[in-house]
């Protein structure tokens with residue numbers, strides 16, 4: 001039976017069919033749906049781990065224990081999980097170990113555009129790159145077998161377009177592999193310096209064997225067409241190349257991209273007039289192929305930055321044809337904004353904090369303080385950066401709000417600058433990698449204020465449960481982490497902890513002012529579930545705010561909270577009743593009592 | 601089974617160029633987070649599979665829920681490679697919101713079909729009063745008819761859906777319009793639609809679909 005599946009659904013299906021029994025991940029676009037789909041297969045134990053390092057270690061332990069195990073993450077997640085990755089290459093596996101990294105060329109929803117293919121040669125593990133959903137499923141199955149055969153972890157590298165595109169997939173049956181017996185083997189599974197010396201040699205040997213096998217691998221195939229252009233490509237770039245060149249060119253389509261099939265590449269290059277490398281982002285294939293002494297062109301024609309598409313390839317190879325076909329009037333795909341041909345100035349549509357978002361109250365309160373620096377983090381609350389709130393100063397990576405906040409504060413202190421630092425972090429991000437930063441703040445006597453924005457869920461990536469929620473990925477009830485207790489346990493004094501409802505502005509403002517004055521590490525927990533949670537929506541249905549036009553002085557103070565439910569239409573300030581959930585923040589900032597709450 | 605279905609593929613009338621890609625069509629559904637573009641795309645893609653086409657659908661929904669633009673791209677034909685639609689490549693664009701029609705017009709193939717829902721959702725710069733929501737979107741688009749745009753179809757999907765009982769069904773009204781624009785009415789789309797919705801929503805949405813197909 002053929003089904004239309006996204007790449008992520010197909011990866012989950014592949015894990016199921018391969019007999020995978022343990023899967024772990026931390027959410028992150030574009031990888032999130034892999035575990036969400038795996039969780040639907042009762043045969044597989046699936047968990048949201050607090051971060052990617054934990055996820056990969058859970059999967060690694062399971063693989064040592066004899067289970068086929070998978071860990072999935074977005075590209076930056078593999079940075080967090082890099083430590084176990086590098087050493088698992090030395091330890092090898094018992095049950096197969098597959099790591100999915102979902103890269104995001106074009107930074108559709110990420111803080112960078114890193115090309116994770118480099119991790120494979122760096123960590124010395126195998127690398128597979130599927131180019132559509134069918135391959136996603138097939139490659140995951142093959143990866144488990146490969147991992148066991150060569151005793152190595154295998155990375156599957158996908159990209160946003162592979163993860164989030166649907167194409168047809170032939171479904172198969174699950175192979176019940178079971179869990180292999182485990183026997184103690186400290187030389188292999190306990191990586192001391194003495195063992196590592198020996199294992200490093202073994203890893204190099206295994207990679208040599210795998211490299212020889214890559215020459216015959218069914219995942220590396222030649223498709224002969226015209227011989228003037230020979231294209232070497234992998235992943236989604238293969239689809240783009242096919243679309244542009246069709247049968248005009250010949251293709252060496254690489255599925256196994258580490259180790260590379262060197263002989264096959266040389267033979268292919270010798271059989272065509274000119275070799276082109278078509279790949280997105282970094283010249284990973286190009287540099288390796290040039291190192292073989294094979295002459296080829298890649299990044300001389302195609303960009304390193306941004307997402308690739310057939311249009312860019314066409315532009316690079318056939319610029320005259322493009323002009324002739326479309327005339328001058330069509331702008332490049334890269335800049336939809338300010339479409340001049342339509343004689344319009346088109347306002348952009350930047351993302352905003354939702355109407356009723358509990359993060360808004362805190363940011364509004366912070367916007368009233370002078371001389372504060374806000375060290376931000378990653379989540380919905382990154383939008384505290386955008387106007388009209390615009391309070392956030394810095395964003396690096398998950399967890400950095402606290403630790404970079406400590407650094408900021410130390411720098412200001414050393415420089416004699418009296419500026420207070422607030423570190424704003426979401427609940428999921430705090431569990432991910434904020435706790436160690438808080439330990440540092442206490443240990444090294446930092447005077448920062450950490451605000452944990454506890455909306456009870458991982459909202460940004462689509463409402464995944466987390467250790468504070470009280471429920472697991474597969475729907476079981478579990479202990480909910482107690483934030484106050486944790487904060488107290490690391491050494492924050494009780495008098496330096498405030499728990500506030502961010503819908504309550506006076507309370508939030510008071511806490512923020514007290515924090516500003518504090519000379520010791522301080523924690524504010526803003527607690528209020530995400531407004532988009534089904535339960536919350538149900539409970540607040542019918543509640544909304546309304547502006548009494550006769551009382552409204554049109555001072556527009558309510559617009560300063562940046563709520564998408566409030567707008568000026570024909571000179572009147574209006575609240576869109578269907579969008580508003582009655583959080584009441586606008587009511588609290590209105591000096592004229594013109595806003596009332598209805599439906600409560 | 602697959603072979604048999606392929607024969608029933610309706611003839612698609614394409615431009616003169618690109619003979620090799622004669623059977624392939626590309627469409628774009630654009631809107632704002634929460635408008636149901638993704639559901640409409642899923643139903644459409646599933647129906648196209650049932651008609652025996654090779655189908656690829658791609659969506660970008662990063663921060664969509666937070667008021668951003670949402671686009672889904674669907675390509676279908678005999679054999680599809682790239683899942684994405686480039687500049688000047690869409691045979692049909694369906695804009696669930698007026699401003700989005702203008703924003704993505706550059707992706708319409710010369711003389712392609714543009715379907716526009718005459719509905720406004722203010723982006724943040726407009727809400728804040730920093731920028732104006734242009735009042736001439738439709739007239740500018742109309743001026744392009746016969747130059748860039750082959751056929752322009754403007755409808756009030758929201759009003760129609762409200763009359764049918766719930767504004768949320770506007771996406772299915774628009775779905776009906778696209779099906780008609782692509783000449784794909786042969787399939788029992790109501791059956792496909794039902795696969796994606798709970799029973800209690802069937803009646804409303806089938807009515808919405810029919811309304812769209814009539815326009």
Ligand SMILES: Cc1ncc(C[n+]2csc(CCOP(=O)(O)OP(=O)(O)O)c2C)c(N)n1
Pocket residue numbers: 026027028029052074076077080111378379380381398425426427428429430455457458459460461
């Ligand atoms: C290392 C890493 N993993 C995953 C992500 C993706 N990601 C960004 S924010 C976020 C979660 C945010 O949740 P939370 O901190 O609870 O804030 P909320 O969105 O709920 O406000 C995730 C998973 C990332 N950017 N970096």
